[in-house]
Amino acid sequence: MTNIKFHSGENIPLEMHKVRIVQKLNLPPIERRVEAIQEAGYNTFLLKNEDIFMDMLTDSGVNAMSDRQQASMLEADDSYAGSATFTKLENKVEEIFGTKxxxxxxxxxxxxxxxxQVYVTxxxxxxxxxxxxxxKAHISLNGGQVEEIFLEEALNLTSDVAFKGNVDIDKLNALIAENGAEKIAFVRMEAGTNLIGGQPFSLANMRDVRKVCDEHNLLLILDASLLADNLHFIKEREEQYQYATIRDITREMADLSDIIYFSARKLGCARGGGICTNSEDAYMKMREYITLYEGFLTYGGMSVREMEAITIGLEETMDEQMINQGPQFIAYMTEELVKHGVPVxxxxxxxxxxxxxxDFLPHVEQSAYPAGALAAAIYIVGGVRGMERGTLSEQRDENGVETLSAMELVRLALPRRVFTLSQVKYAIDRIVWLYENRDLIGGLEFxxxxxxxxxxFGKLGTTSAWPQLLADKFREDFGDSL
Known part of the structure; x- marks a missing residue:
């Protein structure tokens, strides 16, 4: 981690890159923002980019590429089959993960x-x-059932537990004992649990899961989409690995996995993805589906230019000063909001x-989608687009009954190397103001x-005229300021 001390004593994240290509941003007036969110059905996914100032919806496919990635795209081999570009990517995956x-x-x-399709029945x-x-949707569509075996601490939103993404080993053993190993399609570990705040798991926990899988002859599949963040946290928080290289930590995680898959829209800062394994049996079972659903085996639905960029992006992920940027800026934003009493x-x-x-909107019933309402409100007051990660992100059961989420979160993603510190401070300022005026926010309904x-792509309406009341209060406090 870059250890830079400031004379002021402030803990300020430092960008370890310089900006060489810029993209103009637009901050519409609040009247337009109220209209825009209404047109989008109070669903931030349906907002148009022209109406957004800071897009914190996701880090998927919107991380900034490096100069090396941009340059590599000019070298792409556009062959349909046998592309040299694919060979580069394949070799890089093997080098990093050790997979054949x-x-x-x-x-x-x-x-x-x-x-x-291959493993779920x-x-x-x-x-x-x-x-x-x-x-969960893919597993359900194939007739399977997801069982979450997280630590109880994972749902404690305010905590100092370093690895809230760990698997509860006792729950895993109990699940196998109750249902039989033959009913387990595979065990999945997500590096950086997306829906509970991007919380990591430890390598010690992964080793324990591996032991259980070996005892019962079960596959362990790693979702490595958010691997970069998890690597950073293992090095920062797991004492055994504080002097290990990112490359060595990556290889140990890979060696513990039977199959690894990832979205390169997150891991590698490009657009694509892939599945890697050392099992010829697994490879042969999945191979035909690539051609059926994705494309030929040497491009899989990706542009060769993107494959060139992914190859460089995976290599850059092994750089500690690259992967620490996101977590440092996220920590800064989180800590600043905590200082102002905002629940995060x-x-x-x-x-x-x-x-x-x-906790931000305790007066809004969970059935009125408080996380969705808060995401809409953050957009109204700041032009900042976040993502609802709560009940709205669930779906009704087979009887049409609402499935209430264990958490109601608004995720404000920080795509890598995209925002400056002043922009992050702007977002913090607007959220703090909103928290001070939170009683104005009401609920939503489909x-x-x-x-x-x-x-x-669902659309909602408000349960009262709260968006206009919020806009009126904003104008009262900020005047003509956007």
Whole structure:
């Protein structure tokens, strides 16, 4: 980690890069922001980019590429089959993960689809440290059932536990004993549990999970999409690895896994994904699905230019001063909000700063989607687009009953090397003001509700005229300021 002390005593993250290409931003007036969120059905996914000042929806596919990545894209070999570009990527994956077989895909959820089609059968169970929305959807569509076996501490939003993404080993053993190993499709570990605040797991915990899998002849599958953050936290928080290299930590995690998959929209700062393994049996089972769903085996739905960029991006992920940038800025944002009493997930995890909507809006019932309402309110007061990670991101059960989420979070992602410190401070300022005026925010209700993945394209309305009341108060306090 870059250890820079400031004379002021402030703990300020320092950008370890310089900006050489810029993109103009637009901050619409608050009247337009109220109109825009209404047009989007109070769903931040449906906002248009022209109406957004800071896009903190996700870090997927929007991380800034390095100069080396941009340059590499000019070297791409555009062959349909046998591309030299694919060979470069395949070799880099083998070098970093030590895996013999690599199957390219267009992004991470394509990997999930293929893994679910191959390994999930009706009635089978997939234990995991926490689910991700698309992962759960693919497993469910193939008749499987997700069982979350996280630590109880994982749902304690305010905590000092370093590895809240760990698997509860006792729960894993009990699940196997109750259902039988034959019903377990595979065990999944997500590096950096997305839906509970980007919380990491430890390598010690992964070794314990590996032992259980070996005892019962079970596959251990690693979702490495947020691996970069998890690598950083292992080095920072797990004493045994404080002097290990990022490359060595990566290899140990890979050696503990039977199959690794990743979204390069996150890991590698480009657009694509892939599945890697040392098992010829697993490779042969999945291979035909690549051609069926993704494309030929040497591009898998990716542009060769993106593959060139991924190759460089994976190599850059082995640089400690590259992967520490996201977590440092997230920690800064989290700590500043804590200073002002804003409820957030602690300790700060990866991917983004996570605001606790339940405590931010205790007056909004969970059935009125407080995290969705808070995400809309943050956009209204700042032009900052975050993502709801709560009940809105769930789906109703087979009887149409609402599934209430264990957490109501608004994720404010910090894409790598995209925002400056002044922009992060701006977002903090607007959220602090909003917290001071939180009683003005009301709930939401569906007006157009898809049955699957409703948070992507569902539309909602407000339960009162609270957006305009919020805008009026903003104008009262800020005048003509945007």
């Amino acid at each position: 077989y690599f199957l390219p895909t267009h992004q991470g959820r394509a990997c999930e689809n293929i893994l679910a 009706p009635g089978s169970i997939v234990p995991m440290n926490y689910h991700f929305t698309t992962t 997930v602690t300790p700060a995890g990866g991917l983004g700063c996570h605001v606790n909507a339940s 007006v157009d509700e898809p049955k699957v993945l409703r948070f992507f």
